[in-house]
Amino acid sequence: MKKLFYVFAVFTLSINFVLGQNAPEDKKWEEQFKSIPDPVNLRAYMERLTARPHHLGSAYDKDNAEWILAQFKAWGLDAEIEKFEVLFPSPKERLVEMIEPVQFTAKLKEPKVAEDPTSSQFDEQLPTYNAYSADGDVTGELVFVNYGIPADYDYLERRGISVKGKIVIAKYGGSWRGIKPKVAAEHGAIGCLIYSDPQGDGYFQGDEYPGGPWRTADGVQRGSVMDMPLYPGDPLTPGVGATKNAKRLKREDVEVFTKIPVLPLSHADAQPLLAALAGPVAPHKWSGNLPMTYHLGPGPTKVRLKVAANWEMKTIYNVIAKIPGSEFPDEWIIRGNHHDAWVNGAADPISGLVALMEEARGLSELLKQGWKPKRTLIYCAWDAEEQGLIGSTEWVETHAAELKQKAALYINTDASLRGYIDFGGSHTLEKFINAVAKDIEDPETGLTVWKRRQLLEIAEAQGAKQLGELRQKPELKIAALGSGSDYTAFLDHLGIASLNLGYFGEGGYGVYHSIYDSFHWYTNFGDPDFIYCKALAQTAGLAVMRFATADILPYDFTNFSSTISTYVDELKKLATDMREKISETNQQIEDGVFAAIADPKDYALAAPKREIVPPFFNFAPLENAVDALQRSANDYTEKLTAFRESGQAIPVDLNKKLLQNERKLTHEEGLPDRQWFKHHIYAPGFYTGYGVKTLPRVREAIEQKKWDTVDQQIEKTAAVINGFSDYIGSISQELEKGQE
């Protein structure tokens, strides 16, 4: 760490010099660009795009795509709609009925809110459901499973509760929703209900809509439960574009549908079912904020759950606009945000989309004024994100060969609100995006958005070490990306360096995937003045422009290498912690701790099972790989600095080689049991869904206790990192040669 820190200090002083050498006229264009995005336009776009429900397959989804296309064209951009044919189940039958101990039928319906005009568009709204649930009609006793993640079932097992043949009810939260039915089915459940506890995004958080931004008693979170950690996109065409004549799986061969029927519930619908449960009282951490004692069951609550969908092929509409590069048309910078929504979707996704549109308009203005991006810019409005990142995934799969050759960067946005810049992405872009954030003004404070975020992180820091780093380091850490939006196929499948940007942290957001995520909601609670939509357009636009005009593409490998180093430290600690924990638990079982602390007047709580104490693993290959990576990264920075100082002409293929760098972090073999995911640094967790697992081969082998595979996963990961280091080394050599 110390050595690396030295490197930071030396090289970041000259960051603008070393990374992305932009001429003074670039700065002028940037200022010009930043002055263009206009809240009046952003508001007008949103009002138009959210006027009616516009989910995949709806009339207004197509209408919106055509309107976006028309705008792009009106601004003089070369734009087209690219269609795919995808499988989309929409609700045919939905029933949740308590048949014991009392009769109750769930409403499964969000009522209108008088103040919110679009909330009453019942005819066009997609009902509350979870897309890609299995069809089924099941009846069984209910069991409350907390979040429904694997650890929750470990606890239930200790309580002597099996979900075999039962229907589970899980709270939203704790994992991506699709994990809940997956894990429930793995444990033998026959159905799965997922409800929004007021603790998560309801009255516990703040005032309910329309008095505040939070979820009402009848509010429901729709959402896909497709097993996206296996592969996202159209379920019938894994790995290839869902073009008209693509080879398709048969529906019965698809692995990403849930194995059991699933429906989401409001807490008004869930409360009677939960309140009727008996059995052990749930642990405090499992209880939400409904006014009752949470019990685990099973029963006496007995529930019938019936789900049937219209499984239909639908056309989806990606809108793609291109601005060809003046010097390097085969170096692509791609910018995307989806346009489809679960219902009216003002925050998700239109808040991000209107920023993207205003950005495109701004760039088109610059073009008219004579600005010339060296590289090709591709602006994309994706369809069918909500069902499984389908629009972007199919596009990436269709154009994979060309993208692998040409893509330098993908910048994603999605829902965005007010507050603090939120940046995640490839750590090779950490210095780059920090520099961008230092040039954007926060509309509420007048600070830069970077400074405001730094001050937030200082306010939330734990301990002197973290505070010291936050005050001294020239960059804020960016988050590693898991999944949950359209960067997934770019980053995880192809290895295209990606960024995900947004503004969050002020106000609240309790209308996610409900009919209340509306223009009325957004203009009252989201970003009423569209000042952060504007900041988002400025942020992403500046990033695009800098990548478009840089003489040498501004990747940096020192922050990347130090971040990887911390991941390796985390993994070593994880292995040690698990070894110690299992050892200690075994000791406690032997000492009779669990028998001694069980209350004989309460339901039995058995000791956990004895487990094999994991062996020590050979982390040396990873440690050596990180060491080599750090040397390679430092060497690149030194060579680049020397090269800059030499004033030499930029080698012809330098940027073509550079833009490939992230590809070297993938391996064609993919991750264990999910070949579609090729990236070896970042992946969504197999059992978290959205949550990222860095160095996923090793981390998941340890977390899933596949002890005999850990050393092998370390070697495979180390090999990928070594390949990356060699590749960077070869670029450094080229820079050195350039100077000779």
Place this chain on the structure above:
Amino acid sequence: MKKLFYVFAVFTLSINFVLGQNAPEDKKWEEQFKSIPDPVNLRAYMERLTARPHHLGSAYDKDNAEWILAQFKAWGLDAEIEKFEVLFPSPKERLVEMIEPVQFTAKLKEPKVAEDPTSSQFDEQLPTYNAYSADGDVTGELVFVNYGIPADYDYLERRGISVKGKIVIAKYGGSWRGIKPKVAAEHGAIGCLIYSDPQGDGYFQGDEYPGGPWRTADGVQRGSVMDMPLYPGDPLTPGVGATKNAKRLKREDVEVFTKIPVLPLSHADAQPLLAALAGPVAPHKWSGNLPMTYHLGPGPTKVRLKVAANWEMKTIYNVIAKIPGSEFPDEWIIRGNHHDAWVNGAADPISGLVALMEEARGLSELLKQGWKPKRTLIYCAWDAEEQGLIGSTEWVETHAAELKQKAALYINTDASLRGYIDFGGSHTLEKFINAVAKDIEDPETGLTVWKRRQLLEIAEAQGAKQLGELRQKPELKIAALGSGSDYTAFLDHLGIASLNLGYFGEGGYGVYHSIYDSFHWYTNFGDPDFIYCKALAQTAGLAVMRFATADILPYDFTNFSSTISTYVDELKKLATDMREKISETNQQIEDGVFAAIADPKDYALAAPKREIVPPFFNFAPLENAVDALQRSANDYTEKLTAFRESGQAIPVDLNKKLLQNERKLTHEEGLPDRQWFKHHIYAPGFYTGYGVKTLPRVREAIEQKKWDTVDQQIEKTAAVINGFSDYIGSISQELEKGQE
């Protein structure tokens, strides 16, 4: 620590040898004693004592005292009732009314529960109220103040909310209840409501009575709000016994009444008031589990609060039974539990009292069989504990001179349930009470109660260090005592080594100070089989017997000294942490952190105030004192061991000197601003009430930021500890002389 640990290891091997040399026949008497307590009797006593409400001044309170006296006498003990005349306010008028924004009148009434026969004894029940509240009739806007402790007001101030001229509503919990009106009045509030949130002891914890042990929507916690951290006991007679002709303060000169009217509420009564509040949303940590968003106010909720009491002099009845010592009648072992309750009080206090009674019966049986305690045993059933530890305090104050001379030990019990032994007290008794607990069988597991508690602590341990200590150390740590039961006057006022014993941790207890703390409740949820009441009688009885028959009183100073050493470490850390925290906060104010993270669309949240960074303090006097104490303690143990090995006769005055040891931890001057509290190691917190503050002079000076007094408090505390060390040294010399 290392050195001390060595000392542990050496000396504890011979603990039974060194501490309390008991002959084999003592062991036989102990076994005999343990066989006596009988759940049938315990249940019968409880049924009789809880049959009607028996609060201070009630007919059944006197009736119970007379019945207890009759039992003691029937068992052949020399017993009497000792009366005092004390001031007791009982409710005359109680009104809580919301007058804006809607009309609502609080019920202030606990309804009967059909299954619970005593819950309908409305005529004899003391209504829900807080004793020693000021009378008053106030109307004002309401402010929600969380627990109502000083830190909560710091937050409110940052929110721009003043409680001046307002009525506050606080949750029960976070401090002793009496702190809430005290702090509210300090901040200018004109009234105080205290309610039981379901999070604390209601449905969040588990099923409500009568389906479970937890508080119902209408359940109310009565309780005293006298400012006991100033002095407990009869408010009119601080420091002296409230005998008939005692000199009394005028009511208007009493400092321990609240300055503002106070009433407790059920959550059913509190919810409408809280739900009508507007203003900022309360921080998450402040929210309870009512089904609503918690707001801070002030208003629009406007409340009228009216309280008026009958301020009357009442007679209280302590029942005192004596068993004279056969060899050392002037060495006293006192055992107490109160008999008065807020209403029927099955758990609090009768569960502990029936154990005490059965213990007294057991000892009287042994006496008949020929057992002879060397020392005098005094069994006490205190009255008027609930209002302010009045019975015990007045008795202690009345007999102070004699107690200072003679008292070797006070053992207290109070409410007790099922589960794990809970021991607190003077750390000079840590080895002693651990040894007792190793000889008592846990009725549910067959382990010793010591072993079961050790296994619980292992299960709850944080980290390897704590686990290692728990597994290796021969004793479990006992808790330092704050206040909240009848040991207070013995320990804190006179410096009599004290223990507080009970069993807790299984089931739940949500009927505290309500009409539902009844025989029906206890026999369903408390300890239905009276097996832990029996264990408690065995535990306290064994402790009494061992102290009564020991040849050398079994105090130990090594555990005491190592515990004091950890307190000094805590204080040094506290000072460092506060210095760093204030420094960091000042830095963040300067850096503009708080301005940057305030949401301009939310209610203003100001930066905290800049504070003076505390200086470094001179802990050397305390460190030197602890060092001397450790040497002195080790020396005593060595000398005692050598003395034992020498087979010498015990010096005549040894035990008389030994029993004085705890007195040397007091100083006549008392604590700052509360002279009644003389102990310099243990005290209830001035702003926590029940919660202990160890080394209180220093700890409270630091916590209350009285920086310029800290060094002086360190010196005064060090002087007391040095006096104690010298005293132990003088006893060691005597032991050495004995061998010469």
